[in-house]
Structure formats: C-alpha cells, structure tokens
Amino acid sequence: MELNLQKFYRACNPSYTLAVANQKDRQYYIDFSSVRGGTIVEQLERTISRLSPDAPTCQLFTGHIGSGKSTELLRLQAQLQQQGFHVVYFESSKDLDMADVDITDILLTVARQVSESIEKMKIKLQPTGFKALLKGVAEVFQTQIDLRAEANVPGVGEINASTEGEFSLALGIGKITAKAKDAPNLRSELRQYLEPRTNVILDALNKELLEPANQELKRQGKQGLVVIIDNLDRIHLCAKPTGRLQPEYLFVDRGEQLARLNCHVVYTIPLVLIFSNDLGQLTNRFGVDPKVLPMVPVQLSDGSECSEGVELLRQMVLARAFPTVHPSQRYALVGKVFDSAETLDRLCRVSGGHVRNLLQLLYSCLQKQDPPLSRETLENVIIQRRHQLTLAIEPDEWQLLRQVSATKTVSGETKYQILLRSLWVFEYRYGEDYWFDLNPILADAKEFRQTFDS
Numbered sequence: 001m002e003l004n005l006q007k008f009y010r011a012c013n014p015s016y017t018l019a020v021a022n023q024k025d026r027q028y029y030i031d032f033s034s035v036r037g038g039t040i041v042e043q044l045e046r047t048i049s050r051l052s053p054d055a056p057t058c059q060l061f062t063g064h065i066g067s068g069k070s071t072e073l074l075r076l077q078a079q080l081q082q083q084g085f086h087v088v089y090f091e092s093s094k095d096l097d098m099a100d101v102d103i104t105d106i107l108l109t110v111a112r113q114v115s116e117s118i119e120k121m122k123i124k125l126q127p128t129g130f131k132a133l134l135k136g137v138a139e140v141f142q143t144q145i146d147l148r149a150e151a152n153v154p155g156v157g158e159i160n161a162s163t164e165g166e167f168s169l170a171l172g173i174g175k176i177t178a179k180a181k182d183a184p185n186l187r188s189e190l191r192q193y194l195e196p197r198t199n200v201i202l203d204a205l206n207k208e209l210l211e212p213a214n215q216e217l218k219r220q221g222k223q224g225l226v227v228i229i230d231n232l233d234r235i236h237l238c239a240k241p242t243g244r245l246q247p248e249y250l251f252v253d254r255g256e257q258l259a260r261l262n263c264h265v266v267y268t269i270p271l272v273l274i275f276s277n278d279l280g281q282l283t284n285r286f287g288v289d290p291k292v293l294p295m296v297p298v299q300l301s302d303g304s305e306c307s308e309g310v311e312l313l314r315q316m317v318l319a320r321a322f323p324t325v326h327p328s329q330r331y332a333l334v335g336k337v338f339d340s341a342e343t344l345d346r347l348c349r350v351s352g353g354h355v356r357n358l359l360q361l362l363y364s365c366l367q368k369q370d371p372p373l374s375r376e377t378l379e380n381v382i383i384q385r386r387h388q389l390t391l392a393i394e395p396d397e398w399q400l401l402r403q404v405s406a407t408k409t410v411s412g413e414t415k416y417q418i419l420l421r422s423l424w425v426f427e428y429r430y431g432e433d434y435w436f437d438l439n440p441i442l443a444d445a446k447e448f449r450q451t452f453d454s
Contacts, residue, residue, distance in 0.1 A: 037429030066356030296353030
C-alpha cells in the first residue's frame with residue numbers, strides 16, 4: 001500500500017480535534033486509557049447515565065493543554081448520545097475572552113448554547129426573565145450608545161414587541177456577548193449591570209431554560225440534558241480586581257454558583273487548580289474530585305521504558321498514515337513513513353507522550369521532507385523545538401527542572417505551576433504509580449545538563 005501524503009498531512013494536523021462520532025475520525029482514534037490510570041471518560045459517563053440519570057451532576061475535568069481532553073470530551077458526548085441523552089458540547093473560548101472571564105459570562109454562554117440547541121429541536125420555551133434581562137441591558141446601554149446600531153443587539157422596542165416564537169433567546173444573548181467580547185469598555189458596563197443580578201440570571205437559567213428543556217426532552221423520549229463546557233482550562237492566570245487569580249476566583253470563590261445548574265454539567269478547569277492551596281475548597285464547592293487526563297507514559301518513574309505506552313504512540317502515528325490497515329499489519333509499512341523503525345520510536349519517546357507535541361513534531365517533519373522521513377530531519381525539528389522552549393526558561397527554573405527530574409514530584413508552589421503550564425514538565429499515571437517528569441525535549445538542553453552536572 002502506498003502512502004497518501006496529503007491525506008496523511010491533514011490527519012497529522014495538531015490543531016484538529018478528533019470527533020469519534022464521525023467514522024472518518026474514529027479510524028484515527030487510539031484508546032490510551034490503559035496507560036493513563038483508568039477509563040476517565042467512562043467514569044464521567046457512568047456517573048451521569050448509571051449512577052444519577054435523573055438528578056443533576058456536576059463534574060470537573062482537567063489536564064495539560066494538548067493532552068487530548070477535547071477528543072475525550074467529544075467521545076463522552078458520543079457515548080451519552082448513544083445512551084439517549086441530549087448533549088450540548090461547546091468550546092467556551094469561542095464565546096469568551098480567556099484573559100477576562102466572569103461568572104455571568106459563563107452563565108450567559110451556557111444559556112445561549114443550550115437555547116440555540118433547543119431551538120433547533122423546535123422546542124419552544126418562555127424565557128420571560130431572560131427577556132426582561134435583555135430589555136434591561138438594552139435600556140442601560142442606550143443611555144450611552146445607540147445599542148441597536150452600534151452593538152447590533154435587540155433594542156427595547158424590539159424585545160417588547162416580540163412574541164413567543166419570534167424572539168430568539170440564543171440570538172439575543174449572542175449579539176450582546178459577541179460585542180462585549182471584543183469591547184472591554186462595553187464588557188465592563190455589562191458586568192456592572194449583570195453582576196448584582198447573578199442569582200437572578202441563575203434562577204432564570206434553571207427555571208426558564210434548563211428545567212423545562214430537560215422535562216420536554218424526557219417527554220420526547222430522551223434521558224435528559226447534559227452540558228459539556230470545554231476550554232475553560234485555558235483561562236489566563238491573571239489577577240482579578242480582588243487580587244485572586246482568575247482560576248481560583250471562578251471555580252473556588254464562585255464555584256458554588258457554577259455547581260447550581262439544574263442539569264448534568266462537565267466543566268474543564270485549569271490544571272493549576274490541582275496544585276492550589278484551594279483544592280480542598282474546590283472539591284467542597286463542587287462535591288467531586290477533578291478527573292485528570294495525564295500524559296501517555298514513554299518512560300516509567302524508575303527510568304525504564306514503558307513499552308505499552310510507546311506501542312500505543314506508534315499505533316497513533318501509523319494509524320494516521322494507514323487508517324484502513326489492521327494494526328498488526330501496519331508495522332510492515334513503517335518504511336513508507338520513516339527511514340527506520342528507530343526514527344519512529346525516537347519521535348514517540350521525545351514527545352513525552354504529549355499527543356499534540358508528537359503531532360507538532362511530525363507535522364514539522366512533513367513540512368521539511370517527503371516520507372520516508374529521515375532521522376536527521378527529525379533531529380533538526382527537535383533542536384528547533386528545544387530552542388523555542390528554552391528561550392523562556394529562567395536560571396532558577398532550570399534548577400526546579402532538575403529537582404523534578406530527580407524527585408519525580410511537583411509541589412504546589414507558583415514556580416512549579418509555571419513549569420506545568422509551560423509544558424516543561426508532564427504528569428503521568430500508570431497503574432497505581434503517579435509521578436512527574438521533564439519534557440524529554442529539554443533533557444538534552446545544554447542549560448539542563450550544565451545544571452544537572454554541576
């Protein structure tokens with residue numbers, strides 16, 4: 001079998017998220033659960049469909065950016081839909097400014113996404129409270145600007161004149177939040193109006209949207225409503241006016257309100273919260289421990305190779321090249337992609353089991369050379385990537401990296417949180433063993449070796 005280069009290149013795009021409900025994407029999917037400490041998606045699904053199908057649940061999901069969380073959440077969506085649930089999945093980063101997020105922003109985004117999904121099913125609700133809220137927003141802003149002309153949101157007269165079926169809650173909220181996302185001054189004014197009304201928004205969201213939608217879905221034979229909010233793990237570590245970092249402010253200080261949505265909800269949260277002193281409070285707010293998606297181990301904590309992890313990464317690469325070939329027969333085709341099996345193994349090991357890192361390295365190789373990819377090309381790409389990573393590392397951070405490499409642990413200190421967020425350190429879980437280790441790309445950096453050998 002010959003390699004289809006263009007199809008292989010598209011399949012290796014690190015920015016593309018696999019949707020396993022799609023047959024074309026499903027052929028590329030590799031199940032890493034056996035080397036990631038358990039079946040996390042199945043645990044999320046079991047909690048909703050088996051343990052508490054009729055009562056709302058709220059669950060938290062986190063991990064390194066690029067570790068494959070979105071792919072796993074889309075798999076969760078597919079599994080729940082097979083169980084008969086109506087699932088609203090959305091990427092919050094498309095609606096929110098990740099550098100400046102507040103509780104009302106999240107609630108309005110949930111309201112917009114759910115109402116839009118429900119409207120597509122021809123389910124009609126009566127969101128009178130939300131309608132009044134939009135009217136109030138229009139009245140406030142029209143004292144400063146012509147809201148209908150400048151912001152393209154429904155005006156007061158338009159809202160008053162609208163009747164059931166003519167006024168779209170999703171469209172109304174969408175126009176307001178879209179304009180606010182791109183206009184900080186307008187966003188500030190919007191929050192000044194909405195913040196004192198947070199509980200009013202929450203009550204309207206529950207009583208006028210989530211609860212009646214859930215009831216109507218069940219009347220139509222569905223098991224209920226599930227909302228999956230992706231990409232909230234990408235919110236920035238900036239300080240709010242209170243002095244609290246944005247992740248702690250949203251999920252700890254205001255977490256009780258986020259946990260009050262009357263439907264099944266799965267939030268992605270920043271990995272930094274796992275190492276925060278507020279982790280106990282976070283768990284108390286939501287009543288659950290966050291589920292963590294670790295890296296695919298290529299090396300165990302004792303330094304020996306994790307053969308199972310490396311094997312699964314090999315299959316991930318070869319599946320992108322030959323998706324229709326049986327896994328056991330793909331090894332005979334390695335020479336179509338790499339100059340040797342050792343080059344493939346080098347790629348898998350140097351990625352550290354970070355799925356997006358592996359694809360980025362492979363993608364860069366393909367931009368330099370047609371397959372079979374040479375070891376020299378791969379090493380050049382690795383050097384380039386190492387250079388990019390080391391530019392941002394301070395001298396004291398090299399010392400921290402040495403400590404992580406030696407102890408396989410990470411503390412809750414802010415500096416260690418930077419190591420994780422910057423993808424200089426990865427977390428692993430294999431069987432009952434939990435540990436941290438250096439991103440393998442940095443292991444050969446002269447700065448690390450100098451520090452390590454000193």
